[in-house]
Amino acid sequence: xxxxxxxxxxxxxxxxxxxxxxxxxxxxxxxxFTHLNAGNICNAWxxxxxxxxxxxxxxxxxxxxLNQFGTYFVNLLQGNWGASxxxxxxxxxxxxxxxxxxxxxxxxxxxxxxxxxxxxxxxxQYSGRWGDHLVRIFYLSGWATPTxxxxxxxxxxxxxYLGLPNHGEYSTLAPPFARVxxxxxxxxxxxxxxxxxxxxxxxxxxxxxxxxxxNMGIATRMTRASMLEVLPLDYxxxxxxxxxxxxxxxxxxxxxxxLITTTTVLGVTAGGxxxxxxxxxxxFDWPGIGQYAYTAIGGGGTVPNxxxxxxxxxxxxxxxxxxNLIADILYGVLDPRVDWR
Amino acid sequence: MTGEGKxxxxxxTAPPGKGFVRSVQESLGTFWRVLRANPLSFLGFLMVAIxxxxxxxxxxxPHLLVPYGPQVNTGAYSKPPSSSHLFGTDANGFxxxxxxxxxxxxxxxxxxxxxxxxxxxxxxxxxxxxxxxRPGTVGAAVSLTIMRLTDIFLSFxxxxxxxxxxxxxxxxxxxxxxxxxxxxxxYYVRLVRGEVLAIKHLPYVTAARAAGVRENRILLRHVxxxxxEPIVVYFTLDIGTVLVTYSTIGFIGVASxxxxxxxxxxxxxxxxxxxxxxxxxxxxxxxxxLAIFITVLAFSLLGxxxxxxxxxxxxxxxVRGTVSHDPPPELPPLASAEVAGAPSAxxxxxxxxxxx
Numbered sequence: 060x061x062x063x064x065x066x067x068x069x070x071x072x073x074x075x076x077x078x079x080x081x082x083x084x085x086x087x088x089x090x091x092f093t094h095l096n097a098g099n100i101c102n103a104w105x106x107x108x109x110x111x112x113x114x115x116x117x118x119x120x121x122x123x124x125l126n127q128f129g130t131y132f133v134n135l136l137q138g139n140w141g142a143s144x145x146x147x148x149x150x151x152x153x154x155x156x157x158x159x160x161x162x163x164x165x166x167x168x169x170x171x172x173x174x175x176x177x178x179x180x181x182x183x184q185y186s187g188r189w190g191d192h193l194v195r196i197f198y199l200s201g202w203a204t205p206t207x208x209x210x211x212x213x214x215x216x217x218x219x220y221l222g223l224p225n226h227g228e229y230s231t232l233a234p235p236f237a238r239v240x241x242x243x244x245x246x247x248x249x250x251x252x253x254x255x256x257x258x259x260x261x262x263x264x265x266x267x268x269x270x271x272x273x274n275m276g277i278a279t280r281m282t283r284a285s286m287l288e289v290l291p292l293d294y295x296x297x298x299x300x301x302x303x304x305x306x307x308x309x310x311x312x313x314x315x316x317x318l319i320t321t322t323t324v325l326g327v328t329a330g331g332x333x334x335x336x337x338x339x340x341x342x343f344d345w346p347g348i349g350q351y352a353y354t355a356i357g358g359g360g361t362v363p364n365x366x367x368x369x370x371x372x373x374x375x376x377x378x379x380x381x382x383n384l385i386a387d388i389l390y391g392v393l394d395p396r397v398d399w400r
Numbered sequence: 401m402t403g404e405g406k407x408x409x410x411x412x413t414a415p416p417g418k419g420f421v422r423s424v425q426e427s428l429g430t431f432w433r434v435l436r437a438n439p440l441s442f443l444g445f446l447m448v449a450i451x452x453x454x455x456x457x458x459x460x461x462p463h464l465l466v467p468y469g470p471q472v473n474t475g476a477y478s479k480p481p482s483s484s485h486l487f488g489t490d491a492n493g494f495x496x497x498x499x500x501x502x503x504x505x506x507x508x509x510x511x512x513x514x515x516x517x518x519x520x521x522x523x524x525x526x527x528x529x530x531x532x533x534r535p536g537t538v539g540a541a542v543s544l545t546i547m548r549l550t551d552i553f554l555s556f557x558x559x560x561x562x563x564x565x566x567x568x569x570x571x572x573x574x575x576x577x578x579x580x581x582x583x584x585x586x587y588y589v590r591l592v593r594g595e596v597l598a599i600k601h602l603p604y605v606t607a608a609r610a611a612g613v614r615e616n617r618i619l620l621r622h623v624x625x626x627x628x629e630p631i632v633v634y635f636t637l638d639i640g641t642v643l644v645t646y647s648t649i650g651f652i653g654v655a656s657x658x659x660x661x662x663x664x665x666x667x668x669x670x671x672x673x674x675x676x677x678x679x680x681x682x683x684x685x686x687x688x689x690l691a692i693f694i695t696v697l698a699f700s701l702l703g704x705x706x707x708x709x710x711x712x713x714x715x716x717x718x719v720r721g722t723v724s725h726d727p728p729p730e731l732p733p734l735a736s737a738e739v740a741g742a743p744s745a746x747x748x749x750x751x752x753x754x755x756x
Binding site: 084 | 551552558567568644694701
């Protein structure tokens with residue numbers, strides 16, 4: 060059984076090496092799927108573009124598809140991710156948008172953990188009774204809510220009612236400090252600007268809540284299942300027999316063990332949370348990668364942006380892969396039964 | 401079906417000689433027990449039944465439920481809900497209730513069609529990947545290829561890949577259905593493969609093999625039959641997920657056009673939301689939004705309760721629950737529930753296991 064630090068390096072290294080073919084496959088698939096309509100690919104992606112843009116596009120599109128892919132792949136590795144129809148470079152834009160989305164997703168994940176996990180404990184505690192049913196109705200409602208309906212209700216009705224802002228990262232367009240990390244709360248904190256920190260947090264609440272509500276089911280369900288597995292075990296019974304209060308038994312003894320499995324939530328939810336950002340960021344005007352995806356795809360009748368769309372799909376997939384990697388490593392570290400070699 | 405009992409020893413975990421009718425009966429029995437144990441699943445079942453019936457009526461005899469056509473100007477403009485216009489009217493004078501109802505069959509059909517196609521394609525690949533994996537054979541190479549490809553597909557959030565494919569294919573209902581279908585099957589590969597890996601080492605499969613039953617026959621008769629239950633449950637839940645995804649693509653505006661001859665909920669939402677009227681005419685957005693919510697909730701309530709018997713961790717609690725709920729059972733529920741669910745003992749990977 061190898062669980063020394065050097066074994067951990069092997070454990071992580073092996074997983075990193077396994078990523079390489081997956082990432083290459085992601086790029087290949089994205090490229091070919093976005094070229095599916097080989098007949099009039101230029102019309103599909105540049106519906107109202109100028110003649111010169113179409114000409115440029117057709118000049119590329121007339122080359123053999125493998126050559127096109129080769130060129131694209133080399134450019135991608137060199138950081139040249141192309142430009143939108145209006146000439147906005149994709150790479151710098153995405154690089155600035157990723158932290159904003161990361162912030163939103165982490166905030167949603169935080170809410171899912173502090174609300175979703177206790178709900179899962181309650182559901183397991185009252186399994187088959189009304190507590191369980193109410194929790195189930197709650198998380199299934201989130202599951203069944205179309206993202207945009209949830210977002211629009213929060214933005215138009217809940218936001219004004221609670222006095223929470225529903226638009227952008229700060230109340231002013233340009234904050235009086237440098238955007239070092241491009242995460243609104245962190246930047247304000249780094250600048251030591253307390254009013255702006257509060258302002259940034261209040262802007263984060265609504266979109267993060269919507270995102271968390273829609274994905275709540277995964278965390279709650281998994282916690283409930285793991286708790287139901289742990290609760291009949293002997294050690295939980297002994298904890299009760301020692302005379303510990305029910306709260307202490309549940310949250311200290313049982314949940315601690317159940318949470319090991321729940322860490323895999325991180326990997327499972329990444330896809331859902333990221334997909335949710337496409338609509339949530341658009342509704343709340345959050346300058347992240349989801350909003351960029353919305354416009355790059357041509358959402359709401361905007362002009363699509365081929366280079367941006369391909370890049371965004373790849374970025375989303377890479378994010379899911381990384382989230383799964385983190386969850387995998389975390390599980391390996393937390394569960395003492397996992398052999399690192 | 402009948403000749404098989406002779407070929408295999410009797411009295412193993414799940415008697416393979418059991419008739420198909422009997423296994424269906426047993427599955428229905430489990431299904432009914434879950435419905436009785438969980439009032440929410442029962443509610444979901446009722447809702448699904450009503451929704452399907454309504455969709456059927458709208459297809460067969462629309463005039464019974466739908467007072468106006470999709471693009472009929474009723475003469476009432478932007479009126480709030482009333483007895484003559486249940487969900488109000490929009491600025492064009494279209495009756496929103498009629499449009500929402502006319503969209504039900506297509507949205508439901510899309511959900512079932514995509515999930516069904518994904519089930520068939522992904523299920524077949526999962527069977528191959530799970531069953532033919534003896535090292536050094538062609539099957540193992542094929543299985544490995546399938547799993548690597550599945551891993552890559554699973555890296556994409558379905559929505560974003562489907563959006564990009566739809567954009568490349570062109571705006572339309574069928575293009576969107578194809579796009580989602582192309583991204584949806586990997587989940588079934590993983591589910592089915594996990595189940596097959598667990599089932600194929602069970603004693604009754606080994607017994608069948610020892611008795612000289614051919615491999616392909618073992619796969620189709622013995623393995624597939626035990627797969628049906630988890631797959632049907634996941635499928636039920638999946639219909640709702642597909643619906644939400646489709647309507648999100650509709651909302652983003654690359655799925656279908658509204659107003660048009662064939663209304664669709666996501667497109668309706670996109671149209672009314674971009675008309676900027678949510679504060680003044682909230683019913684325009686809420687009607688299609690609630691339609692999606694209720695439909696997805698119905699399938700989720702049904703499927704989520706059923707899923708308790710899939711997950712080995714919740715199944716034990718479920719069995720305990722049914723036992724304590726009805727003390728003198730007509731057939732031993734503990735044993736039969738264990739048998740019915742036993743093959744999925746290692747089904748963890750679906751949503752609980754570590755990524756492998």
